[in-house]
Amino acid sequence: MSTDRRVLVHPDRTTLAGSVAARFITKMIDLIEDEGEAHVVLTGGSVGIEVLEAIAHSPARDSLDWSALHVWWGDERWLPRGDDERNETQARHALLDHLAIPDENVHPFPASDDGLDLEEAASRYADELRAHARDGAEHPRFAIVFLGVGPDGHIASLFPERPGPLVDDRTVIALDDSPKPPSGRLSLTLPVIRNSERVWLVLAGADKAPALGLALAGANPADVPAAGAQGTKRTVFFVDQDAATDVPESLTTPPSYWTGAMDQQDWMPSEWTPSSPRG
Numbered sequence: 332m333s334t335d336r337r338v339l340v341h342p343d344r345t346t347l348a349g350s351v352a353a354r355f356i357t358k359m360i361d362l363i364e365d366e367g368e369a370h371v372v373l374t375g376g377s378v379g380i381e382v383l384e385a386i387a388h389s390p391a392r393d394s395l396d397w398s399a400l401h402v403w404w405g406d407e408r409w410l411p412r413g414d415d416e417r418n419e420t421q422a423r424h425a426l427l428d429h430l431a432i433p434d435e436n437v438h439p440f441p442a443s444d445d446g447l448d449l450e451e452a453a454s455r456y457a458d459e460l461r462a463h464a465r466d467g468a469e470h471p472r473f474a475i476v477f478l479g480v481g482p483d484g485h486i487a488s489l490f491p492e493r494p495g496p497l498v499d500d501r502t503v504i505a506l507d508d509s510p511k512p513p514s515g516r517l518s519l520t521l522p523v524i525r526n527s528e529r530v531w532l533v534l535a536g537a538d539k540a541p542a543l544g545l546a547l548a549g550a551n552p553a554d555v556p557a558a559g560a561q562g563t564k565r566t567v568f569f570v571d572q573d574a575a576t577d578v579p580e581s582l583t584t585p586p587s588y589w590t591g592a593m594d595q596q597d598w599m600p601s602e603w604t605p606s607s608p609r610g
């Protein structure tokens with residue numbers, strides 16, 4: 332597994348969302364050209380949804396063959412289908428409703444009015460993941476997993492001081508005591524996230540700075556779940572300046588760098604590999 336982790340600092344959240352959207356479209360076009368299809372995992376949360384809106388508004392959006400994409404979610408709030416607080420509903424409004432993506436390629440978590448209890452819902456999603464896996468795997472090979480990060484360092488619905496971040500024998504968990512409402516939630520587990528090719532964490536705002544600093548410093552994932560988020564190929568923290576205040580200045584990119592430089596992908600000066608830090 333690669334240990335490559337990068338921090339890309341943007342001047343503000345709008346620039347951040349636009350940059351991630353541009354990268355996502357470019358990466359998906361390449362992957363679909365090479366592999367014929369791709370599976371991606373969406374996140375809820377403020378920046379996660381802004382990224383989806385930015386993709387929807389991108390002029391490059393229609394260069395991507397959306398019918399070759401499968402869309403999953405990292406977590407869901409246990410609410411009725413169509414509830415405005417569901418990550419699925421927000422993603423549909425922000426992006427999916429505007430695309431020619433076949434229904435069967437969209438894989439939302441079960442909803443609280445689907446006639447299942449929470450544990451049955453977790454098991455149902457695990458079955459769906461397995462049904463789209465290859466070679467006996469438990470889930471599809473995810474090209475990109477998007478994750479938001481809460482001020483407490485949570486990712487998906489893996490919260491500190493809850494068993495979730497330590498679960499390693501399932502792909503999906505249910506929790507009924509989430510510290511962030513609603514209390515009922517479903518989430519992918521860390522082994523699924525860590526088995527994905529690329530993990531793209533998107534976060535903005537000063538309230539996220541301590542969590543980002545601790546995650547980069549290698550905190551215990553049980554205390555700061557974001558510290559455990561890592562892809563097999565690449566892990567990128569897309570952040571704004573406010574969230575980056577606890578990242579050493581030598582490791583961040585001057586905001587002016589971003590002006591007109593959105594397409595630079597593989598040699599950005601803000602890349603940071605903890606094992607061989609730059610700067």
Ligand SMILES: O=C1O[C@H](COP(=O)(O)O)[C@@H](O)[C@H](O)[C@H]1O
Binds near residue numbers: 374378478
């Ligand atoms: O409740 C959730 O929160 C996190 C983070 O959200 P944010 O608004 O603080 O960015 C999100 O990643 C997760 O998907 C969502 O269910």
